[in-house]
Amino acid sequence: MSLELSPSVKYWLNFFHPLMMWALLVVSIYAAYLGLQVQRTRNAQGEEKKELIKGRYNVRHYQIGSILLALMVTGAIGGMAVTYINNGKLFVGPHLIAGLGMTGLIAFSAALSPYMQKGANWARATHILLNFTLLGLFVWQAVSGVQIVQKILTKA
Numbered sequence: 001m002s003l004e005l006s007p008s009v010k011y012w013l014n015f016f017h018p019l020m021m022w023a024l025l026v027v028s029i030y031a032a033y034l035g036l037q038v039q040r041t042r043n044a045q046g047e048e049k050k051e052l053i054k055g056r057y058n059v060r061h062y063q064i065g066s067i068l069l070a071l072m073v074t075g076a077i078g079g080m081a082v083t084y085i086n087n088g089k090l091f092v093g094p095h096l097i098a099g100l101g102m103t104g105l106i107a108f109s110a111a112l113s114p115y116m117q118k119g120a121n122w123a124r125a126t127h128i129l130l131n132f133t134l135l136g137l138f139v140w141q142a143v144s145g146v147q148i149v150q151k152i153l154t155k156a
């Protein structure tokens with residue numbers, strides 16, 4: 001079964017997910033920067049610590065992280081939706097598998113938030129490990145994603 005959308009709508013839908021995910025890659029690099037500032041703040045002393053606290057990096061990191069969580073989950077679902085609308089099926093390949101893996105990773109790492117806020121070191125260490133894995137997969141996903149875009153462009 002394929003949905004009855006006009007061919008041009010179906011075609012342009014293809015670019016929504018890639019553009020959004022590239023924007024999200026930039027957001028996730030910013031989130032990583034904020035997270036590292038949170039860590040710096042916690043380890044700093046004296047005047048430097050006072051200055052860093054003023055940056056409210058913990059609050060800003062949590063806010064950006066929450067936006068990242070919401071958009072990554074919906075963006076991955078959106079990628080599958082567009083693939084299904086255009087092909088009547090999904091392609092069980094590396095981009096799909098890595099994408100679903102990333103969605104699981106970010107849900108898991110966000111769920112550690114209340115434990116990190118209570119000061120649990122195991123939660124921090126796990127959060128950092130999961131999220132730097134996530135960033136690595138994201139760069140890789142951007143490469144395989146652009147290859148899919150190229151395929152779509154040459155088919156058209």
Ligand code: HEM
Nearest residue numbers: 028031032035036038039058062065066110113116124131
């Ligand atoms: C690219 C993704 C992310 C990276 C690289 C990242 C990295 C980090 C780092 C390095 C820390 C500092 C840990 C420490 O204090 O030693 C941290 C803390 C934290 N992160 Fe993330 N994070 C990411 C995404 C998220 C997301 C999606 C959420 C939740 C929605 C989140 C919530 C938090 C919270 C609540 C803390 C503790 C802040 C505090 O101490 O008050 N992070 N993160």
Ligand code: HEM
Nearest residue numbers: 014017018021076079080082090091096099142145146148
């Ligand atoms: C960073 C740049 C990315 C680019 C350029 C990209 C590109 C694409 C393209 C062109 C498609 C085909 C569907 C469509 O045309 O909309 C697609 C599908 C998909 N994308 Fe991405 N993507 C990127 C990142 C991500 C990320 C970060 C995730 C998950 C967190 C993800 C998950 C998916 C999934 C699950 C599909 C469906 C695959 C299938 O069933 O074959 N993508 N992507």
